Amino acid sequence: MSKGCRVVAIEQPIVKLLNIRKDFGEKEVLRKIDLQIHQGDFIAIVGKSGCGKSTLLRILAGLEAPTSGRLLVNGEEWRGRNRLAKIMFQDGRLLPWKNVYDNVAIGLKEESQKQQIEQILQQVGLGDRLHSWPSELSGGQKQRVALARALIHEPKLLLLDEPLGALDALTRIEMHELIEKLWKEKQLTAILVTHDVEEAVALANRVVIIEEGRIALEVPVRLPYPRHRDHPLFMKLVNQILNKILGNKRMTVESNSNLPAVESQ
Numbered sequence: 001m002s003k004g005c006r007v008v009a010i011e012q013p014i015v016k017l018l019n020i021r022k023d024f025g026e027k028e029v030l031r032k033i034d035l036q037i038h039q040g041d042f043i044a045i046v047g048k049s050g051c052g053k054s055t056l057l058r059i060l061a062g063l064e065a066p067t068s069g070r071l072l073v074n075g076e077e078w079r080g081r082n083r084l085a086k087i088m089f090q091d092g093r094l095l096p097w098k099n100v101y102d103n104v105a106i107g108l109k110e111e112s113q114k115q116q117i118e119q120i121l122q123q124v125g126l127g128d129r130l131h132s133w134p135s136e137l138s139g140g141q142k143q144r145v146a147l148a149r150a151l152i153h154e155p156k157l158l159l160l161d162e163p164l165g166a167l168d169a170l171t172r173i174e175m176h177e178l179i180e181k182l183w184k185e186k187q188l189t190a191i192l193v194t195h196d197v198e199e200a201v202a203l204a205n206r207v208v209i210i211e212e213g214r215i216a217l218e219v220p221v222r223l224p225y226p227r228h229r230d231h232p233l234f235m236k237l238v239n240q241i242l243n244k245i246l247g248n249k250r251m252t253v254e255s256n257s258n259l260p261a262v263e264s265q
């Protein structure tokens with residue numbers, strides 16, 4: 001196989017959602033959700049505010065139980081916390097009284113993990129900030145720590161809940177490059193909830209559009225990695241997805257359908 005060429009996954013999905021529904025009281029938040037996630041997928045979930053994106057991610061993490069429907073992990077019925085998954089939030093949730101190293105060490109057995117912690121902090125570009133306090137870090141650096149804290153547990157499924165939402169545009173692009181690099185190197189399976197359709201198209205091999213609690217459309221993104229915003233199809237695809245979200249029914253999402261399938265690892 002030539003360098004950079006990867007094959008579409010064909011094995012059984014590592015996570016399968018079947019006819020998932022979620023109500024909060026009287027309110028039906030998700031319905032008829034069917035989704036298959038394969039090893040190596042990078043799925044972005046987009047949609048209007050309040051459409052149910054984070055709820056779907058929390059169900060995948062096992063932090064929220066569906067009202068009905070089935071969640072299968074590696075083919076087996078799953079209830080409770082999904083141990084394959086680690087979730088990273090927009091605010092990073094660092095403990096301010098712990099330094100960078102100790103934030104990453106949370107939940108790990110002391111000392112035995114020292115080498116891994118130093119290595120992962122190196123990989124996220126913070127090898128020289130082990131002893132810094134969260135208050136001394138920029139927003140992007142805090143999110144690098146949060147990413148390291150999720151990845152140190154070697155999750156099969158990395159769940160990203162709008163993790164870059166509070167960052168400026170340039171830092172976001174740097175973080176996209178970092179996340180893409182780690183996704184490839186560690187052969188991760190990632191699911192990203194985002195408001196930013198450009199971010200979704202920059203990273204995902206599949207963009208799932210949620211509309212009023214239902215999957216309205218799944219869009220395969222076949223642009224080669226690393227994705228360049230000046231690729232003629234990049235912004236076209238972004239605009240088509242945006243139009244779909246905004247309800248312009250006449251738009252179809254087809255701008256990259258003639259490209260070869262890529263991008264499950």
Ligand SMILES: Nc1ncnc2c1ncn2[C@@H]1O[C@H](COP(=O)(O)OP(=O)(O)OP(=O)(O)O)[C@@H](O)[C@H]1O
Nearest residue numbers: 024025029047048049050051052053054055056195
């Ligand atoms: N624990 C909860 N109890 C009651 N209602 C909830 C709860 N969590 C979410 N909701 C409601 O479910 C709906 C979907 O919320 P969710 O956070 O999943 O949407 P979202 O698409 O992620 O929104 P946003 O893009 O604004 O973050 C919203 O109407 C929200 O108010």
